[in-house]
Amino acid sequence: LSPAMHNAAFKKLKIGARYMLFEKSQEEFAPFIAQLKLTRVSGFNVTVPYKETVMPLLDEVDEQARQIGAVNTVVNKDGRFIGYNTDAFGFITSLKSDLKCPPRGKNVFVIGAGGAARAIGFALAREKAREIRFYDILSERAKKLSQDIIKTVDAVGGGGNTEITFVHNMPLNRRKIFSGIESADILVNASTCGMKTGDPMPIDPALLPEGIVVYDIIYNPSPTKFIEAVKARGVQAVNGLGMLLYQGAAAFELWTGKAAPIEVMRGALEEGLRECRKK
Structure with missing residues (x-):
């Protein structure tokens, strides 16, 4: 979907550029980045699982990206x-635009502890969420992420009184696994669970408390089984298409120095999703 979004924006603003996809293995990744430096590329995006891997391969990392510990956008500057x-x-x-749910003062439960969860956790702390609780199938990873974010927000003074913690993985009791969900105002699925056909849902919708809102960063397939299930229970929920749109718009502006044509990009994403459903 990203090529459709960015290429529509380039066309709208009459910019002579093209956005293309490249899939690389772990072994191919570093040599590919080195090869890119020999080209006229203006910039590129990096997706999972390379958002952390790419950092030491760059000449410079923006302070916020360094604090988060993940890079998703690279700009070629001279x-x-x-x-x-x-x-x-x-x-x-x-979150603010699509769910109408500013996180300030809210309890947030985040499923996943990868690169996306890092960015989300950092952003929630900066926005002064009251509590951020991480769960990952690998509890040590959730523990490390919570500790990393605590150190970061303490260092920059942006988290206020946000409590950041993690959930121990105790697979014999699903309610204990998701301890803290009962007091959550916002649930974020920041894992890849739901991206592939046959994936289980990230959490049993029956565990969701009344009044919670759900943000699932998965945008394809749309809707996911999880989004369908929680909406069937009357829970307000959105997928990650908005996150893709707004992060893409920010990347576009970094590459071009021009204001992103948001509605053109949104239309291209929605059309791309419709095409995906036909396949």
């Missing part, structure tokens, strides 16, 4: 590759 993170901006903008 031959130097500079890394940024637009995921945090994209998530918060979508």
